[in-house]
Amino acid sequence: MKRILVLLLMTGWLLFCENSEAGVETIAGSGTALTKLMEGNSRYGRFEPIHPDESQKRRKALSHEQHPYAVVVTCSDSRVSPELVFDQGLGDIFVIRTAGNIMGDIELGSIEYAVEHLDVPLVMVVGHERCGAISAYVKKETTEGHLKTIMDRISEEKEIIALQEQGDQMTDHFIRANVQHGVKQISESSPLIRERIRKGNLQIIGAYESLEDGKVSLLN
Ligand SMILES: [Zn+2]
Structure with a gap:
């Protein structure tokens, strides 16, 4: 009983320490950034989030500056909020x-801003299981207005065209192909991004989120 109590107290103290990291910190390197994201996702998957960096002190420290350590590009789907999925604050x-x-x-310009002005070393593009937008495209659902613009954009992706030429109809394959397209699109989007990648100061990676267990897996 005494041992369990000591363990609980130690766990509580560790959680407190993590939660009390309130200052505005910078993080060096894409490897460290990736580890931080994946550790957060692991906590989310285990239903053990620590909800870091949500204190009043943290909010105050951030009121005049920001140093995010990663860019996450993902779907608007209400089930894949990155701050929750990666347990970040x-x-x-x-x-x-x-x-x-x-x-x-506009999205690429936003990424450039984060890379150039905020020195973010990692960009992660995260697709997810049963993505409605990609599913609508695969099922050839009739769309109009601005939604059709999204479908048209998907239809222009080389990775998507390649799947269609193979006769592939698996939505999941299209979701992954769309992520691969996103990674390539960002990597080639501007001289600034290309230079940062060449110098080893920036990494662009693709990932896939499974909805049921919340697990994010890295794609090649
Ligand atoms: Zn989606």
Whole structure:
């Protein structure tokens, strides 16, 4: 009983220490950033989130500056909120969300801002299981208005065209192909991004989130 009590007290203390990290910190390198994201996702998957960086002190420290350590590009889907999925808090991640994580000039400009002005070393593009936007495209659902613009953009992706030419109809394959397209699109989007990658100061990676267990897996 005494041992259990000591263990609980120690766990509580560790959680307190993590939660009390309130200052505005910078994080060096994409490897460290990736580890931080994946550890957060592991906590989320185990239903053991610590909800870091949500204190009043943290909010105050961030009121004049921000140093997010990663950019996360993901879907607008209500089930994949990155701050929850990666168990991160205020000022930790710079988020870009659109239906199907489709990117155009405005989204790419936002990523460039984070890389150039905030020195973010990691960009992660996260697709997810049963993505409605990609599913609608695969099922050839009739769309109009601005939604059709999203479908048209998906239809132009080389990775998507390649799957269609193979006669592939698996939505999940299209979701992953769309992520791979996003990674390539960002990597080639501007001289600034290309230079940072070449110098080893920036990494762009693709990932896939399973909805049921919340697990994010890295894609090649
Ligand atoms: Zn989606």
